[in-house]
Amino acid sequence: MSATTRAVPGRPRSPAGRIRAAVNEFAARSPSRFAILVFALLILVFTLLFSLPISSSNGRWTPLADSLFTAVSVICVTGLSTVDMATHWSVFGHLLVYIGVQVGAVGVLTMASILGLVISRKLGLRAKLMAASDSNPLRVHGGPVAEGQAVRLGDVGKLLTTVAISMVVIEGGVALLLFPRMLIAGIDVGTAAWESVYYSAMAFTNTGFTPNREGIDAFATDYWFLGALMIGVFLGAIGFPVILAIASNLRQNRRRWSIHVKLTLLTSVILLVAGAVLYIVLEYDNPKTFGSLDAGHTVFQSFFLSTMARSGGFSTIPIDDLHGSSLLVTDMLMFIGGGSASTAGGIKVTTLAVLFLAAFAEARGVESMDAFRRRIPIDVLRLSVAVALWGATIVAVSSILILQITKAPLDHVLFDVISAFATCGLSTGLTERLPDAGVYVLAATMFCGRVGTVTLAAALAQSQRRQLYHNPEERPLVG
Template identity: 40%
Template sequence: MMRGPSFSARFRHPAQVVVAAFVVAVAIGTVLLSLPMATTAGEPADWVSALFTSTSAVCVTGLAVVDTEAHWSVFGEVVIAGLVQVGGLGIMTMATLFTLLISGRLGLRAKIAAQAETKTLSTSDVRRVVRKVVLFSLVCEVIAAVVLTGRFMIGYGESFGRALYLGAFHSVTAFNNAGFALWPDSLIRFVTDPWICLTIAIATIVGGLGFPVVFELARSWRHPRKWTVLTRITVGMTVVLLVLGTLVFLMTEWRNPRTLGALDDPGKLLAAFFTAVMPRSAGFNSLDISQMYPSSWLATELLMFIGGGSAGTAGGLKVTTLGLLVFVVWAELRGETRVNIGHRRLPEATQRQAVTITTLGVALVAVSTYVLLALTPHTLDQVLFEVVAAFGTAGLSTGITAHVGVAGHLLLVFLMFIGRLGPLTLGSALALNTRARHYELPEERVIVG
C-alpha cells in the first residue's frame, strides 16, 4: 500500500522545523489574543487584529493595528510579552544552533583552524549553547527591568507594582527588539529622559548584536586583532551605522519644530541617537515619525532594511551581509581576484549567499510596495516605509498601519514572517545545501554594465 511521507521526511531540513515552530507559535498567540479576557472590553478581538498582533510579537516586530494599552487587557499584554520572549529566544537559539550546524559542515582543516581561533563550541554542546543563550537573555532583561522599574518609581511616581510591570514589559520588548510600548505615543513622553531612553537603547543594541558576538567580546574585548571576521564586521558596521544615523538625524531634523527643533541641545543629541538605534529592528520611537522630513524617512528605511547582527534578536538583512558586500565591492574595484577580510579569505560561497539574500530582499520589498500601493490610497513614501518596517521587523510606522485594510494587514503579516525568518532560514539553507560539481563548463565573458 502507498503510504504518505513520514514526519521526518517532511522536515528533513532544520529550517523547515524553525518555520513550523514559528507558525505554531503565531497560531497559539492568535487563539489566546482572540479570547474575551485578552481585551479591555471583555469581547473577543477580531481575527485580523489577533493574527497581526501575534505575528508582530512572535516575529519581534512591534507594528500594531490597535493601541496596545487601550485595547489589550493585562492578560493580553502578558500574552504579547510572552510571545515576544518566545520569538526572541527562539531566534537567538536557532540562529546559534544553525551556526554550529553550518560549522560542522566545514572541512577538517578549516574546522580546526576556526575552532582554534574562535574557541567556538562543537555541535555536541547544544545543551550548553541553549542554556547560555537563555541565561544571557534573562540576565540582560533583569538588569534593564531593574533600572526601568527604579526610574518609573523615582522619576514618575509609579507604585512599585506598576513600575515593576512597566519595567519588565519594556525590558523584554527592548532586548528582543520588539518595540511594543504601553503608551499610545510609544516613548515620546520620555524623549529627554536618559534613564529610560539609554537603558532601552542599550538593551536593544546588546540583543541585536547576536549571541556569538557578545560572548566573543566578553572573552577578548581587549584584543580586537583576535576577533573573528563575524565580530569585526558586526561591531564595525554597528558603530558606523549608529554614528552616521545619529549625525544624519541631527542634521536633518535639527530645525524641525515638530521633532528635534523643540528640544535643547542635549535633548537633541539623545533623541537623535535613540532614533538611530531603533530602526536597527527595535520599533520604539521618542520622536513623532509622521512629523519627520521625507529625507529622515529615507534614512530610517535604509537602517531598517539593513537591520542588526546575525544570531541576534534584530531583523533586516543583517549588518554582516552588508559588511560582506562592502568588502566584495571594494575587492572588485581594486581588481583583486579574492576577497580578504583581515587575515582571512572570504569563501566564494559566502559571497554568493550575501548577494542572493540582498537581491531577494530588495525584490520582495519592491513587489510588496507595489501591491500595497495598489491596495491603499497612501503615498509612496508612506507605503515604502511601512513595507520596509515590516520586512526589517522594525515596528516603526508613519501612522498608517491601522488604515491599510484587511488585505494590507495580511500582506504585512506575510512580510513580518518572511522578514523575521527569511534571512535566517535562507542563509542556513544556502550554507547547508552546497553540492560539489565534478566538472566545469567552458568559461564565457559577459558584458556587465
C-alpha cells in the same frame, strides 16, 4: 525481557516514540522547513489565544486580521500593530505579548532546536546543526563549512545556554535601571515593577511595544530612561554569538575575537554614528522634530533614533513628521538591521560589510576579500548577495501590493513595509489604517523577514541537491 515485549530498534511502539521518530525524520530531511513549520505553528497558536475574549480588555472576540497580525508581530518581534496595544489587550493579553516576544527572540532555528530537544530528550547532531545554522546561515545549505564560522558546532550547547542567560541577565539589568526612574516619576510600585520588566523585554527583543497608553512620551527627555532602552536594544541587536564571544573573552585580548564579532561590532558602531550624524544634519531645522531642541538634546535624540531605526522600534517623535530625506535614511538603516542570530531583523550588518568588502576588493583590482588579516571565502559573498536580493524582492513585491490596495503615498508604504520586513516596528501610521487585505500582506512580510531570507529560500528550494556537472564558462558584460 521476552521477544514479544522488546521494542524493535528503529520502530518505536509507544505514541511518544512514534512522534519523536517522525519529528527526527522530518528534521533530518530539511531542518529549515522544520524550523519554519515550528514558527508557523507558534503563530497559529498565538493567533487563537489573541482572538479569545479573555485576551481583550473589552471581553470580546478580536477579529482574525488583528489577532493574526498581532501574533505574527509578537512572535517575529516586530512591534507593528493594527490595534492600540496598550488599551486593547487585557492582563492576559499583555502576558501573551510578553511571553511571545521572549519565544520569538530566541530565533527560528534555535527555537526549533530547543523544541526538538524537548521531544527527543537530548540534543543530538541534527538539533545541533539546526541551532548552529541560526548563527551561521551557511549551514542550511549542507556540506562542509569553514572553521572560521560564527559559532562552531561544538559550541552550540554554550550558545543555547548563552541565549537563556543573556536574556535573563540583560533584561533584568535594564529593568533595574528603569524601575527607580518610574518610581521617581510617581508611578506606583506594582505598576513600575511590571512596566520596567515589560519595557526591558521589549528593548532587548527589539520589539518596541509599550504597556501604557502614553508610551515613552512621559520620558521623552529623560536621558536615563532612554539610555537604558538604548543599551537593551543595542545588546539585543548585536547577536547571541557576539555576546557569547564577549563573555568568553572578557578577560582576554580582543585579537582572539572572530572576524564575525569584529565585523558586527565595527559595522554596528559605524551605522549608529553615521545615522545619528545624518539625522542631525537633516532634522536640525524641522520644528516638528529636532528644530526646537538645543544642541545637546538634538545630538542625544539623533543617537536614540539611530539606535531604534536599526530594529528597536521605540520613538520619541511622530515618524511621519520626519523629512522625506530622513525617512529614506531610516529605510536604509531598517533594511540593514542588526547582527546575525540576534533579536534584530534586516539583512544583517555582516551582509552589508561583506558586500562593501567585495566592492572595495573589486575597486582595488584584488581577487580576495580580506578583513582583519583574514580572507573571506567567495561562498560568503554569494550568500550575502542572495540575502540582499531576496530581501529587496520581498520589500518590492509587498510595497507594490500595498500600494495597489491602499493608494497611499509611496514613502509611507515603503517605510512601513521595510519596517515589517526588518522587524523594526517604527511606523508612519499607515499600518493602523490598513484594510484586512493589506494586513495579511504585511503579516506575510514580517514572517518572511523574521525567518530569514536564506532559511526561507533553502526551505522552498532543494538546496541540498548536488550538481554533478558544470556548463561551459562564458563571461557576460556587467556594469
